[in-house]
Amino acid sequence: MSTSAPTKAFASTGDLEPKTVTFAELAPGAYAYTAEGDPNTGIIVGDDGVMVIDAQATPLMAEDVIAKVRTVTDKPIKYVLLTHYHAVRVLGASGYKADHIIASRDTYDLIVERGQQDYESELGRFPRLFQGADSIPGLTWPTIVFENHMTLWLGKTRVEIMQLGRGHTKGDTVAWLPDSKVLFSGDLVEFGATPYTGDAYLQEWPATLDALAALKPEKLVPGRGEALTTPELCAQAITETKEFLTAMYGAVAEARAAGAGLGDAFTQARAALEPRFGRWVIFEHCLPFDVSRAFDESGGIRDPRIWTADRDREMWAALQA
Template structure:
């Protein structure tokens, strides 16, 4: 049996995109496990959530959105700093680019390395990569909570930091009027978790507790289908939590017992695969997930920066 192709480098098939209208002026675009995006109409403007990987990919999303509304984009909200979420920002011509203050710091610290890493891992998402003009810099940041008045009778959009999770800067977007939550990569609905820049123990406990406390009736996760209804929303949150807890248990057991990173990877894969192995990007994510958790358990508080070279070293060590 040959070695697995690196990350998602062999995943070159286009995914079918589905645009859902979740409520009046509330939109979500999902794509069979590819990164999700969304938009919310204000009275005379739009708030877009996530920016896609390149301006070319973003313009394709905007063309679908323009079939429903021609309002200009005033706010572009970025849930976190990862390249496939932010580097399409220039296509939106947004007046304001919003993110958590930690996200801006992470762009400065590791944005360039993440760009090279993610485009090598997921080349299909990097559609016309040369169209990216440079790093995306938030122009408005906050620490805990930011409220956008949507105008008229549309209510508010609440942007909130729930704690460290997928990264140390993830935010969610909450529409109290419609009880719709855009959770970013803090929740995945039947898609594997990428935790290479995560804080696993915070994420699996207090951070997801805060996400669940919104009591959303519809949830748009970072990947996977939209979750409709409280039961489905809670199921998506608990699937995410269970994935994290299994990782913490299995990697922790090997780490505590004096084993190796390779042994931790093999044990974790065996424990997760029966339930999660068929989910999108499972094989892609797991080496990076286990490596980060191993570091975290070893006392390395902040994630080591992923470079294209480090990606290959970890992949070759673990995913053979």
């Protein structure tokens, strides 16, 4: 009597090593909270208050961001801006006790449609990123919802909050400081980190990156990876993100057009991508979800399907087989 081998756990469930946090000033009043490829948070300190960009995954984890902010200012945290809806970015928002939580209309709609499923899916996949999950009071609900573009003033500091196109999700939002040319990109741009594209619009994302490049940022806080402090590094991060997306989607679409199923498309895409991108952080974690979305989109499924904990496991088991 034979028994089947157990399915391997998600790559991310074994990623338990703590990361070193860096808190750096990029321009007067503009800061980056980064942690060796874990999700980044941006901070803008204006004349009369503070904006936090992406909240971390739990109120407990938000406490460390607040502690870093308090090393540079005692001004109140007035705003939390959500660059998109993913749980790892938004569920810590209540910890800041901000006056307002800002999100795009598309991000709000995604929270309504799939916020709870995303929370359960992400928590199961990447437990280290949800330290103190029992401190989460529930889904994060924006109090200010905008469409396309809004300008917010922190005293004399002008913050342009914009949707420049679909990419990582349909609700992607960036914050732009035009006076200091600092861009907070959310997960539209990564640096040395593998883009997660499970909820992406892969054929539209490159054009959105072109719109970011047209801003000509001189400093940039990506979704993951170290903060970028020169125009050349900003351009490099945008270009490399675009090159990964193009190569990944192209490999999967080519495999599907040749009649490959999801498993074979994954094998072919992995072989094509690993030599150049395999050392990027969370490569093994993201690639199954990336390929799954690319397989769907190249087959005509325009809008990303909802990830649930059950769908995660089914997809993972199919690829292991």
